[in-house]
Amino acid sequence: MVYTQAMTLLERVCKALNRAKVRYVIVGGYAVALHGAIRGTLDIDIALRWTKNDLLKTEAALMQIGLVSRLPVTSLDVFEYREEYIRNRNLVAWNFQNPSDPSEQLDVIINFDAKGKRAVYKRLPDTSVPLLNINDLIEMKKASGRPQDIEDIKALEKLK
Numbered sequence: 244m245v246y247t248q249a250m251t252l253l254e255r256v257c258k259a260l261n262r263a264k265v266r267y268v269i270v271g272g273y274a275v276a277l278h279g280a281i282r283g284t285l286d287i288d289i290a291l292r293w294t295k296n297d298l299l300k301t302e303a304a305l306m307q308i309g310l311v312s313r314l315p316v317t318s319l320d321v322f323e324y325r326e327e328y329i330r331n332r333n334l335v336a337w338n339f340q341n342p343s344d345p346s347e348q349l350d351v352i353i354n355f356d357a358k359g360k361r362a363v364y365k366r367l368p369d370t371s372v373p374l375l376n377i378n379d380l381i382e383m384k385k386a387s388g389r390p391q392d393i394e395d396i397k398a399l400e401k402l403k
Contacts, residue, residue, distance in 0.1 A: 250369060252347045253287055258370045259304040266292040267301070268362045268375040270352060270383060272395075277365050277374050280398035286348040288336070290375065290383075293356040295322045301351060310339040310349055321353060329354050355383055377403060 250258075253273060260267050269277065272284025291297045295318075302318035305311075314337065321328065321337050328334040336350035362373035375383065381399050384392035 251367075252341075252349075253372065254367050254369050255308045256287055256289070256305070256310075256349060257367070257372050259308045260289070260301065261370060263300040263304040265297050265300045265304060266294075266357065267297070268357050268360060268373045270355070270375045270380060271350070272391075274374045274380055275395045275399060277372065278363075278377055278380070278399060279402050280395070282395065282398065285346065286338075286350055288350045288352055290352045290355045290357040290360075292358040293325075295319070298322050298351075305339050305349065309341050309343065310347065311342060313338045313340050321351075325353055 253269075257269075267289045268274075269287065270290045271286070271288025272282050273287050276282040276284065289301075291301060298318040298321060302312075316337070335354045336352050339349045339351070341347035357375070360379045361376040363376050365372045365374060374380075377399050381396050384396050384399075
């Protein structure tokens, strides 16, 4: 597939994941901003319905658009050793980056399972973007408790 320069990383990622039939939602700063809060962010955060198949399809889709893992691990490693990575290495996200443009980064959140979570869809010019719904996004951010997440919660609560 050929992508135009005008297509944003978010559009390229969502088109690739949608085409691969991955069950995912956008979380993090992009989700906060797309819900309507003022929020700047550089990287895209996604959460998957945590299955080996979705993880394999995600890795393949990201590689197709030029994003590669920054860690020397594969989707099978992440699936098999997920609990060990979270517990012993404090790893909460599997980071991907475009070697040709290091500003293009994406995190696959590994300490959150999107199974059973509701998505709302936002339409971009070329694709549909599934966002974690506001209530589940607030709960996810409460669990994290980082200062930026606390600010995001305040902004999201105002939108409800």
